[in-house]
Amino acid sequence: MTTLNTLVAVCLGYVLFLFVVAFMAERSALRGNGRWLRSPLVYTLSLSIYCTAWTFYGAVGSAARTGFEYLTIYLGPSLVMIGWWWVLRKLVRIGRTQRITSVADLISSRYGKSNLLAIGVTILAVVGTTPYIALQLQSVTLSFQVFGTPAPAADALHDYTALWVAVGLAVFTVIFGTRNLDANERHHGVVMAIAVEAVVKLTALLAVGVFVVWGLSGGLSETLARIDASPLGHWQMEGGRWAGITLLSAAAFLCLPRMFQVLVVESDDETHLRTASWAFPLYLMLMSLFVVPIAVVGLDLMPAGSNPDLFVLTVPLSQGQEGLALLSFLGGFSSATSMVIVAAIALSTMVSNHIVMPIWLRFTGGGASVSGDVRHVVLVSRRLSIAGVVGLGYVYYAVSGGGTALATIGLVSFAGLAQVLPAMLGGIFWRGATRVGAFAGLTAGFGIWLYTLFLPSFGSGMILPDALMQNGLFGLGWLRPYALFGIEGMDPVLHTLFWSMAFNLGAFFLASLVSFPSPLERLQGAQFVNIFQHSGAASSWSGGVVQSEDLMIMAQRILGAREAQALFAREAERQGHPGALPETSPDFLEALERELAGSVGAATAHAMVGQIVGGMSVSVEDLMAVADETAQMMEYSSRLEAQSAELSRTARQLREANAKLTRLSVQKDAFLSQISHELRTPMTSIRAFSEILRDGSALGPEDQAKYATIIQDEAIRLTRLLDDLLDLSVLENGQVSLNLRQGLLCDVLDRAEAAALAYTDGPRLQINRDRKAETLVLNTDLDRLSQVFINLISNADKYCDAAQPELDIRVVQTAESLVIDFIDNGSGVSVEARDVIFEKFARVSDGQAGGAGLGLAISRQIVTRLGGAITYLTGQKGAAFRVIVPQGMALAAQ
Template structure:
């Protein structure tokens, strides 16, 4: 037989293990390591199993032994909620996350305009409702201890003393676990991980006992089924009223129990986990319930008459000498109790300290808290004291109720009380018309009726005079707690739930309809009911990104879409974030606030950012409305600004156009003036000599001939000038059509040289290398020849060497074909080298044959052909290079 000391040792060892797990998980969470595992849906699902307390671990078997299959309802309620109402849970989780809710009291209070009265009410209700539940855990641990103690021959075991120490131990345990530090989000990775571990222990223990019972004792599945049929479990009738009621109660409790809310909503790190939990958690419950009936049936069969069926899970293995199995089973029960107590105490202490202790403490201090460390210590102390008080309540409830009631009965009382929160919660989530007054009315009525019809009658022990139950208070029959308004014959639980929940819902709806919500309530109502329209999808469910999105939306309204996006993108790049949303780091928030304050003023900007990041009492929607108004004004002023911008842009365009026109006009004037000069000059000679010829008698014949020749020459000069002008005009306007043909560079040069030098008495010596000139061309050969002729003629006209000579050099590069024309004269002075390509540019007046348009035309032609003509410096004499793109020459190769 295991000694009690060994048992205590095992318990302590187990607790130390839990501590280590919790501590490690906290460390990992803080370092960000192993975050994927800590935040996995598996841990989330397992943590939900704190729904299975010692009541379900031990009590289900007892329940089955007493009431047959009714125990299934306890599993049915939550399973239905998880499977069929998954979307509703998602909304609850979304609201909880987006509103940064820390507890169910916080949720209700937040929904109904941050009403502290409601928060206190829910907290009180929760404390009173959960107290029997905690007493239940104390009872189960004490009972399981006593089983081992009774079996220990040396033990001096006292149930009274042990229950106190168990309560104290659990309190210390919960304090150490739950209030080691303060987390802004009220998240406890360590605790959740430890709870998940305990969930595994529970399951393994119960399944192990079940397997032992079915295959070790009963002798297989068939034999077990026979035993079940033989036992009275098989004869229990299913009572539909109780079934429906208890299924409803367990479903309601699953949603409203503070500890469930804690793990399901507050500790939820990813909304998507719900999807997996929606089937995984019912599966867990199914496995938990699988062996309940076999254990109950076999227990009833083999255990002596009068043995407590609540403890069959322990006593059956013990009676068979399976000490290790019994020890495992004990640990399973211990796990169930401790995990429930820790989380429940944590959740309750959060509520008590946030909604009762802190407001009182803050009010008692003039001017509020000034030192944050101060507040921190006070909060932690308030939590610790709250846990102690909650545990003390549980202890007193246990001693008061005498510890006699069956586990399941106590559990149902608790469920009934907690379920009173349901109408206010669901109404708040789905009905915008729900008001604070309605919630208060419903809660008060429901709570009162629950206390009167369920809690007090179940306390027994003289808390409620016995005569009330039979005759009604003051002898008024229709006030009997178990037969209100004369409705008799109902099961007490069904009766109590029907009345309390029914009137609760009725009052909640009625009072909501006749009362008017405050603006804050209205806004919060919209936020809750339309949470999916306002908050980010599952992707944004790490809190920080959701905040960034809110910040982004707000900034867009204030700064304008593009500017806000640019600002956020810049910041995201700066942070090295992959998406387009930066993390809301303090630095970024400060910059954003500065940016926003430029638009809406410092106070408004601070309030807006504070709202989204810090959570003040004004809703996001409210601020959006403000932002919208500001944005409208801004847009208006932006429009004005845009208009004025546009005007000044147009004005500038006009100015530019005008300048351009003026410039063109000046150029045109200069050009016309030049043209006029160039035309008038030959005309002057023509007129003068023609008048001389006309008016002068007796001119010598040779003079006549000479003067006629001058007139002829000048007339030709005029024609050339007009030809050049027309040519240039066509080239410049781009209307020239190129007459592309294939040919050979050498041939073009031959033609050009002979044309350019024709008619000169002393043509210059042209030096060529024919071998280099054998280049096929594909271009406008006539135009190219025109350029060559012009250059050769220029050399002929202007080369001032004693024996004028011209060298034509052909070079090919990958990109260009160069044809250089280099004469042996003195060349063009440096300051005139660029000018020569301008219109009417002439370096020297002597021997001027043209109007100075030749090189301008050459340049135009070459640019049309895709090449260029340029002056080459440092080649000794005047040197021009004609460049053709290689493509034009090589294309023909």
């Protein structure tokens, strides 16, 4: 009889063996010569963690209870591997190019890096996996009990068996699962150990099977006859349940965190899938080959009431085949441990990345830079997460008491994790899938699963009260967990699968259709769905030396030869082999990345190093970060450009303003000089003649009168000049207020004529007017208009050089305006002078006429204020001026 002590010794020896295997594998991987580690065979064998203790022990139990139904558990994954290899290929490609670390990471990345989604999936995964881990612990404990029942001294030990197993597994996982923070999250040691365990469990099961068929039943035909005779032979296939569980296991194969870990995350080369697609179904077939014979023989041999789940152990034991039983025990132990190890790694990655690290970063306020400090924190958080996950499994085991049949727990777990499937497949095949949709689907599915399957699975009255199970939530019959919406009599698992998937899919599609994806989501969606257009065939890791050389070349380009060589030499020395190129250890890569980041920016540096190491294509995140940096630089430079343009614009404006001021200043000087001249000239005459008169003893009375008159004239001229200047100033400043009145045009002209000719000696100028045309009523400032007319008439009087000076005043009324022309019969104004006659002091004639040259300037100001215009009329013989007054101011006389 194998004692418990030998069993413990065997277990410890086996675990030690696994340690050695894992350690060797890690060593060769680190040295870069572990090509055999990355063979398709190892990949295929690592997939066997699908076959846990549940399948190892439970399949026989299931067959004993429900016949061939256990096959569905194998059928689902086989169908996926054979029929859905393209889905797997896409997942693996996405996982590699996007550097996906877990199911939660995949969902989160696809839906715009939503951490909320990641947390949701992580919680779902933890809740769904915990019973499963408990199941493994239970199976190990049960198998111990099979061997250990007679020894009372072992009671104390086997009570703690599960605990010891849990602790042992946690330690193993911590050691090999968190050795380093490989950027690719690959664990060569662990994968190798799992592959070895896969061989052990297959060998064990096959050995028991061969023993049962040929050793106990006496051959193949006898065995078949035995099967026919047993109740199993009369088993009827229940179509719905068969299809449902096949679907469930297929979904679980894709969604289980540990399966995702080995399928996608640990995958070195997607071409391995080609081998796995036939080899893994073969493995499953071999695993299932002897299940029914063992079950049938077990039912025959073992006393009624013995646990069929343990037939694999108890049948050889009952036949005294302790060696075989021990092998079988190791097979079961392998199944359990490999599952727990990988599940713990997968879950700890999720918990650490999506729950612990975000919280830690928030509390420390640290940036996302992977400094050594953060690395340390990540490692600690991973380790604690592993311990936590395994611990949770143990607590579940301890609390639930391990009473429930193994198969049921497995299916409950499957159904929970299958909820990820719509978001996962939708995410990689449907660009329209959105974060809101994924969240809605997951929440709905998870909620229904929790309510209709997970919580009731603890047993009636454990968590959900009996009353609720019987009468439904709030006493509503249609809310009974096992008969949702009034559908009764269905298998609970199928019932849950149906409703949770219906709501999950419905919510996922509806919410996706009505919500809009964010830009990042849209981009990621395109990247995921069109992954084969975006990435070249993912290549596997190339050798370390080649990478170092490539890194050196790149570093030299960016840092300069001397600096790069110094950095590499420093790193090589630190790694303990000075003179050689440093190995591409994470520490070295980090240091290099930091160094490069100083030159090209963090994101670019990361992308460059990533491109060389592992030959992975640049992820969207990298590209976006590079784009961000570039955009920032471009924005900065365009800001500089804008500033410089602004400056030169300001400078130009200043130059223009300055030139304008200079021009204005010159104009002002000229104007003042002009005024000075106009004022001093009459004053000169006045002063000279007043002095002459003062000491004028010798002056005759005529001279005295003459000089007095000159003084008077000049004084008047001076006064008029000042009046004009003030008038012009007022008009130019726009301070003039118009005094609008109604009056006849002919009256205005009459007054103007009289005033203009008042100071001339006799009516020298003859004025020709058409009084009939002038009989128009004006509504304007009559005095101001009169002032314009006076100026024009007196100009004609002063400057018309004809022998018989005449002035024609012609009035024409058009639709829009009233036109008054003043045309004399003199020689007119020279062409060059016409442009300047309306300017101030623009006296162009040679003769002295007493004016200061302000008249036309004033006239133009007045007419402009009245809304009209004054122009020099070309094409006439003499000087001709046209005054235009807007029609609104002229009304036909009554």
